[in-house]
Amino acid sequence: EDKVVQSPLSLVVHEGDTVTLNCSYEVTNFRSLLWYKQEKKAPTFLFMLTSSGIEKKSGRLSSILDKKELSSILNITATQTGDSAIYLCAVLDTGNQFYFGTGTSLTVIP
Amino acid sequence: EPEVTQTPSHQVTQMGQExxxxxxxxxxxxxxxxxxxxxxxxxxxLVSFYNNEISEKSEIFDDQFSVERPDGSNFTLKIRSTKLEDSAMYFCASLDPPAETQYFGPGTRLLVL
Structure with a gap:
């Protein structure tokens, strides 16, 4: 059965810390991996990763895919309280189906 | 910035209603x-839709569910006979593969009584 696993399930850090969130997958016919931030309502798209080893960056957030290890990491540097959210990882397969992980809940304390 | 919109934001319905x-x-x-x-x-x-047809659907998307793109702009999800367990937030999303971005709508919270 195809699945996506995220770790840790939850994380509490202080402002200014750097965090690394992990996502591993077992999905047949992998096409892309996507990261989202979910605060109160709808997930907000962060990154789509298709090629292994190429880092994508947006401000203090960055992410990279390792197709050999079937995993991805999301890094957030110099965390702020506004980074507090659930971070979701999802895998899109070539059949256009998505598989979501359960998310990592990040809390940033001032 | 472009956005996906959804209506209604909340819906309360009786079990068995569409x-x-x-x-x-x-x-x-x-x-x-x-x-x-x-x-x-x-x-x-639940389901993905491309070129006016379903391209993939999950096990959740049974005969009670259907999707339609009736007029080239709206994209609808119909639940024929709602069950209590259909209570959830339903999100619509659209994907632009060349730009590698996906956008979610704000969601519709469905409550089945």
Whole structure:
């Protein structure tokens, strides 16, 4: 059965810390991996990763895919309280189906 | 910035009633999706739609569910005979593969009594 696993399930850090969130997958016919931030309502798209080893960056957030290890990491540097959210990882397969992980809940304390 | 819109934001219905959830995806996107998220649980894929037909659907998307793109702009999810367990937040999303971006709508919270 195809699945996506995220770790840790939850994380509490202080402002200014750097965090690394992990996502591993077992999905047949992998096409892309996507990261989202979910605060109160709808997930907000962060990154789509298709090629292994190429880092994508947006401000203090960055992410990279390792197709050999079937995993991805999301890094957030110099965390702020506004980074507090659930971070979701999802895998899109070539059949256009998505598989979501359960998310990592990040809390940033001032 | 482009956005996906959904209506209504909330819907309360009686068990056994039909509901139609509406979405307007971003106009130049080609792939459309419905997801649901039961309170406190993970986002679950329901169905993907491309070129005016379903391209993939999950086990959740049984005969009670249907999707339509009736007029080239709206993308609807119909639940024919709602059950209590259909209570969830339903998200629509559209994907622009060349730009490698996906946008979610704000969701419709469905409560079945």
């Amino acid at each position: 509901v139609i959830l509406r979405c307007v995806p971003i106009s130049n996107h080609l792939y459309f999706y419905w997801y649901r998220q039961i309170l406190g649980q993970k986002v679950e894929f």
